[in-house]
Amino acid sequence: MKRSLPPQTVLLPSPVLIIGTYGxxxxxxxxxxxxxxxxxxxxxCISVSLREATLTYHNILEVKAFTVxxxxxxxxxxxDFAGLVSGRECDKFEQxxxxxxxxxLVNAPIVKEFPYxxxxxxxxxxxxxxxxMFIGEIVGMVADGEVLSAKKxxxxxxxxxxxxxxxxxxxxxxxxxxxGNAFSAGEELRRx
Amino acid sequence: MKRSLPPQTVLLPSPVLIIGTYGxxxxxxxxxxxxxxxxxxxxxCISVSLREATLTYHNILEVKAFTVxxxxxxxxxxxDFAGLVSGRECDKFEQxxxxxxxxxLVNAPIVKEFPYxxxxxxxxxxxxxxxxMFIGEIVGMVADGEVLSAKKxxxxxxxxxxxxxxxxxxxxxxxxxxxGNAFSAGEELRRx
Numbered sequence: 001m002k003r004s005l006p007p008q009t010v011l012l013p014s015p016v017l018i019i020g021t022y023g024x025x026x027x028x029x030x031x032x033x034x035x036x037x038x039x040x041x042x043x044x045c046i047s048v049s050l051r052e053a054t055l056t057y058h059n060i061l062e063v064k065a066f067t068v069x070x071x072x073x074x075x076x077x078x079x080d081f082a083g084l085v086s087g088r089e090c091d092k093f094e095q096x097x098x099x100x101x102x103x104x105l106v107n108a109p110i111v112k113e114f115p116y117x118x119x120x121x122x123x124x125x126x127x128x129x130x131x132x133m134f135i136g137e138i139v140g141m142v143a144d145g146e147v148l149s150a151k152k153x154x155x156x157x158x159x160x161x162x163x164x165x166x167x168x169x170x171x172x173x174x175x176x177x178x179x180g181n182a183f184s185a186g187e188e189l190r191r192x
Numbered sequence: 193m194k195r196s197l198p199p200q201t202v203l204l205p206s207p208v209l210i211i212g213t214y215g216x217x218x219x220x221x222x223x224x225x226x227x228x229x230x231x232x233x234x235x236x237c238i239s240v241s242l243r244e245a246t247l248t249y250h251n252i253l254e255v256k257a258f259t260v261x262x263x264x265x266x267x268x269x270x271x272d273f274a275g276l277v278s279g280r281e282c283d284k285f286e287q288x289x290x291x292x293x294x295x296x297l298v299n300a301p302i303v304k305e306f307p308y309x310x311x312x313x314x315x316x317x318x319x320x321x322x323x324x325m326f327i328g329e330i331v332g333m334v335a336d337g338e339v340l341s342a343k344k345x346x347x348x349x350x351x352x353x354x355x356x357x358x359x360x361x362x363x364x365x366x367x368x369x370x371x372g373n374a375f376s377a378g379e380e381l382r383r384x
Contacts, residue, residue, distance in 0.1 A: 002304070003337050004296065007330040009230045010346050011238065011310075012262055012353040013205050013367065037229025038201045039241050040323035046203065047239060047325070049231050070204055076371045081378025096381055104196065112194070118203075126318055128327065131232035133239070135320065138199040145195050153360035154202050161204040162371055163355065168345035170374045175205065176366030179268045179354055185364065186273025189288055 009035070013163035016079050016172065017048055020067035020100070020109045020117070021059035023087060028100035028109035030069070030092050031056040032083030034164045035131060044138040046118060049131035055087040060134050064122040065106035068136075069114045072160045073174045078113075079162065080172070105140040116143035116154045201227070205355035208271050208364065209240055212259035212292070212301045212309070213251035215279060220292035220301035222261070222284050223248045224275030226356045227323060236330040238310060241323035247279040252326050256314040257298035260328075261306045264352045265366045270305075271354065272364070297332040308335035308346045 014034040023029050033056075036048035046068055050057040060066050071079040078096040085092065093100050093109075100109035103119045110117045120136025127133075141154075149155035156175060165171045179185075206226040215221050225248075228240035238260055242249040252258050263271040270288040277284060285292050285301075292301035295311045302309045312328025319325075333346075341347035348367060357363045371377075 001337070002293065002302070002334040003340070005333040005335055005344060007236045007310075007332050008345060009233055009236045009238070009330065010308075010333070011207060011230050011260075012346060012348050012351050013207060013355050014230060015203060015205060035230040035232065037239065038203050038206060038227040039239070039325055040227065040320035041201055042322040043320070044199045044201045045320055045323075046201070047229065047231070068203070073368075073371050077378050077381055079378070080372065080374060080376065081381040084375065084378050085382060090383070095383060096378075101194065110194070116202075118199075124318065124320075126316065126327070128232035128235070128237055128316075130234040131237075133231055133327075135318070135325075138201065140199050141197040141202070142194040143197055145193070148195070149360040151360070152197060153200060153358070154204060155360040156204050156357035156363075156365065157361065159204050159360075163205050163367070164374060165348035165367075165370075166345070168341040168343070168347040168351075169349065169370075170376075171348075172371040172374060172377065173348065174368030174371055175355070175357075176265075176368040178357075178361075179265050179364040179366055180272065182272060182356060182362045182364060183276065184272065184362075186269050186271070186276050186288075189269055189273040190277060191282070191287060 010166045014166055016162050016164055018069040018071055018082055019056050020069055021056050022063055023059045028093055029087035030082045039135050045135050047133050047135045049133045063107050065108045066120050067108045067110050067117045069111040069117040070161050071114045073162045076172050115147040115159045202358045206358055208354050208356055210261040210263055210274055211248050212261055213248050214255055215251045220285055221279035222274045231327050237327050239325050239327045241325045255299050257300045258312050259300045259302050259309045261303040261309040262353050263306045265354045268364050307339040307351045
């Protein structure tokens with residue numbers, strides 16, 4: 001029997017997106033965002049939704065660029081810290097012991113210690129209420145060589161990303177076992 | 193040393209969203225989408241990006257409603273199947289052995305066998321190129337009682353959702369162990 005519940009923004013899993021931007025005076029900043037996802041394949045785009053109260057919101061509107069850095073599970077403290085404090089109050093890179101590297105393609109910093117990052121140029125802004133959605137075209141990607149698959153793509157079993165278990169758990173989780181092959185596991189249900 | 197790579201829509205993790213819609217003649221349909229995420233908290237919204245080639249794209253534009261069903265890991269075949277064939281060619285619910293239940297709040301079907309679903313009304317359409325982003329306001333949620341936390345929210349350790357490991361793995365994965373508490377794990381890095 002299904003139970004009807006009030007509307008809630010519970011999506012399982014939700015990603016842990018560490019958004020890198022430059023702020024006033026070129027100060028590098030990171031924030032932790034869970035509201036986002038891939039938005040289109042061609043052009044390759046990603047969306048991230050932010051509140052106007054955040055420094056990152058203003059940095060993106062000013063600079064029109066950002067990075068989406070994917071932390072591996074061993075950086076759970078650093079990733080969470082990026083969501084606890086504002087870059088207006090401190091240098092989050094420095095306090096978290098992380099290193100900013102400037103992207104070669106966009107005017108935004110990459111987190112050196114994290115396994116890979118998407119480099120994005122702002123292409124669209126969608127007002128939705130408390131949050132504003134920033135859609136960035138992914139113009140490049142940087143990754144540590146050791147997390148890549150044979151096809152030179154970030155491989156989940158080497159990246160070991162974390163995920164946000166949303167409000168039902170208020171926890172971060174790692175990746176579990178492989179369940180099946182995409183575009184293949186369901187073939188046995190096909191009838192023609 | 194970071195390696196520069198071509199732009200790719202590799203987000204780890206990506207969700208496995210089973211989109212429920214009614215089509216011509218009220219025929220219930222599901223599709224598997226990985227491009228989406230929560231879009232705003234207030235009003236609560238979720239986005240899903242679809243190609244015009246899909247039946248679901250046209251169903252949503254016509255009916256202005258959809259559900260986002262979250263499959264548990266034991267339904268990996270059924271979830272994958274929903275992405276292998278078109279609802280124009282067959283009855284995907286029937287072939288996958290799944291049961292459509294009409295949402296009480298929106299004109300869209302819920303997958304009875306999956307642990308929970310978000311019920312959405314279309315509020316915005318954003319053209320991005322190959323994909324069109326549909327933003328739905330989450331107006332309600334239905335869930336099996338046994339997957340809820342004490343606060344009546346879907347609890348990830350009971351839902352056991354799957355995730356898409358993207359193009360580097362072309363696999364579906366389960367959820368791993370709890371790594372830490374959100375809005376807490378990073379407290380020890382705070383200095384003031």
